[in-house]
Amino acid sequence: MSEHNLPPAVADTLQRGLADMGLAAEMAPPLLRYLALLHRWNQTYNLTAVRDPQEMVTRHLLDSLAMQPHVTQGTLADLGTGPGLPGIPLAIACPGLQVTLVESNGKKARFMREAVRQLQLGNARVAESRAEALDEPGQYDQITARAMDTLEGIVRVGGHLLRPGGVLLAMKGIHPHDEIAALPKGWSVREVVPLQVPGLSGERHLVTVTGP
Numbered sequence: 001m002s003e004h005n006l007p008p009a010v011a012d013t014l015q016r017g018l019a020d021m022g023l024a025a026e027m028a029p030p031l032l033r034y035l036a037l038l039h040r041w042n043q044t045y046n047l048t049a050v051r052d053p054q055e056m057v058t059r060h061l062l063d064s065l066a067m068q069p070h071v072t073q074g075t076l077a078d079l080g081t082g083p084g085l086p087g088i089p090l091a092i093a094c095p096g097l098q099v100t101l102v103e104s105n106g107k108k109a110r111f112m113r114e115a116v117r118q119l120q121l122g123n124a125r126v127a128e129s130r131a132e133a134l135d136e137p138g139q140y141d142q143i144t145a146r147a148m149d150t151l152e153g154i155v156r157v158g159g160h161l162l163r164p165g166g167v168l169l170a171m172k173g174i175h176p177h178d179e180i181a182a183l184p185k186g187w188s189v190r191e192v193v194p195l196q197v198p199g200l201s202g203e204r205h206l207v208t209v210t211g212p
Helices: 008-020 025-045 053-065 087-093 106-119 151-161 177-181
Strands: 074-079 097-102 124-127 140-145 162-172 188-194 205-210
Touching (some): 008 053, 025 053, 025 087, 053 087, 074 087, 087 097, 087 124, 106 124, 151 177, 151 205
Parallel strands (some): 097 124, 140 162
Antiparallel strands (some): 188 205
């Protein structure tokens, strides 16, 4: 195991993945520190079902970062973020982005506060709350949710957080035709972009939804 308490091959997998995605190699050290902390806490608190650090690189870090080219500067609320995915990798990748990590589970919120402190992420904060109870209406340029709900469900619980002209960036697997058809009146899809995640099999799409 390395100084990060991770197998040495984990760093190699991450660095190759970042290179394949055209992302800066300088992001690797803070991402590895975050992954090591997540791996350590996960042994006690069961923060994620993914236990293998190599698998965490692909399914957590690289999968989260696949949406980075589509994120703009400004403010972003990551709803139902769990242990900080994709919010913490995005905060590392985008220093000019102000990220609010929204999570109601106390153990996961405590973990994220510790991760934000250790990584000195001045552009990330934790909101220990359900998305629908977060009293910050119209405060965000973007909201995202990686595995939280259907598009309609995300809009229902988090749509109030978007400023006029803001967007929902939703991570999905296969093209969500049925979910798009079920969007509430006034909400529409701007684009659906296929994403390529190194080492990840299966389809990934990013759905951009605009509000009324």
